[in-house]
Amino acid sequence: MLRLLSALVAGGLFGAGLLVSGMVDTTKVQGWLDVFGDWNPTLAFVLGGAIVPMAIAWRVAERRKVAVLGGPLPLMTEGEARPGRNLIIGSTVFGAGWALAGLCPGPALASLTFGGTGGIVFVVAMAAGMLAAPPIRARLDRMQPA
Amino acid sequence: MIEQDWIWGLVGGLMIGSAAALYLLVNGRIMGASGIIGGLVDRSGWEGGTERAAFLAGLVLVPMLVVPLYETVETHITSNLAVVIVAGLLVGVGTRLANGCTSGHGVCGISRLSLRGIVATVFYLLGGALVMALARHVLGVI
Numbered sequence: 343m344l345r346l347l348s349a350l351v352a353g354g355l356f357g358a359g360l361l362v363s364g365m366v367d368t369t370k371v372q373g374w375l376d377v378f379g380d381w382n383p384t385l386a387f388v389l390g391g392a393i394v395p396m397a398i399a400w401r402v403a404e405r406r407k408v409a410v411l412g413g414p415l416p417l418m419t420e421g422e423a424r425p426g427r428n429l430i431i432g433s434t435v436f437g438a439g440w441a442l443a444g445l446c447p448g449p450a451l452a453s454l455t456f457g458g459t460g461g462i463v464f465v466v467a468m469a470a471g472m473l474a475a476p477p478i479r480a481r482l483d484r485m486q487p488a
Numbered sequence: 489m490i491e492q493d494w495i496w497g498l499v500g501g502l503m504i505g506s507a508a509a510l511y512l513l514v515n516g517r518i519m520g521a522s523g524i525i526g527g528l529v530d531r532s533g534w535e536g537g538t539e540r541a542a543f544l545a546g547l548v549l550v551p552m553l554v555v556p557l558y559e560t561v562e563t564h565i566t567s568n569l570a571v572v573i574v575a576g577l578l579v580g581v582g583t584r585l586a587n588g589c590t591s592g593h594g595v596c597g598i599s600r601l602s603l604r605g606i607v608a609t610v611f612y613l614l615g616g617a618l619v620m621a622l623a624r625h626v627l628g629v630i
Contacts, residue, residue: 471580
């Protein structure tokens with residue numbers, strides 16, 4: 343029960359932060375990516391601001407090892423896979439969609455109740471894309487194993 | 489106007505980072521929006537799905553409750569539904585292939601100096617800037 347409450351609060355704080363920061367405003371996001379046009383640097387402040395508390399949290403996690411509500415904490419020093427083909431292709435494709443609509447997954451959900459028809463259609467299309475990803479990944483791996 | 493934008497960007501960013509810190513330290517989970525959503529959509533994350541659902545409920549409901557109180561929140565989502573559908577499909581496929589988006593790779597990855605997070609961020613910014621240049625300044629579709 344406490345896990346759910348904490349997750350609800352974290353999600354709510356994330357949503358509020360996305361509102362305050364302007365990440366739900368597609369013109370600001372598109373302005374950030376529009377380096378050949380009227381460039382808007384706001385997102386650099388959003389990302390910079392978000393990294394600070396999280397960098398501290400990773401250091402706290404390194405010392406605690408165990409989450410407050412139990413269970414092992416992911417650690418910043420634990421090994422990870424090397425960046426591979428799927429990471430690069432996937433991120434580039436994601437960036438393309440991010441530019442076209444000015445929405446990434448978090449802000450898309452945050453604006454679900456006030457983004458109108460376009461916002462709802464975006465979330466449905468995004469879910470469809472997520473369902474299409476595993477077969478596409480399998481096909482990429484058949485062409486050339488990652 | 490732009491001067492206010494960066495202050496709000498910074499404040500909102502600190503809130504986003506605090507949410508990620510809370511989810512990490514209290515729940516022991518990494519706050520990646522595409523992973524949390526995708527795990528529910530394709531059922532790969534149904535174990536522990538209630539925790540994901542609770543997070544998403546907060547993400548959807550808090551803006552729903554707060555936005556009516558302010559007239560300044562704007563989204564400006566394009567009315568061109570063809571563009572919206574293509575964009576949504578690309579975001580869905582791309583984030584799942586890459587195992588992360590702006591929150592997971594960007595916020596949570598860069599803050600732990602993850603090479604994967606940094607590489608992902610470089611490529612979604614490059615892809616985004618390139619498509620923005622093409623779609624807006626060459627093709628004129630957005």
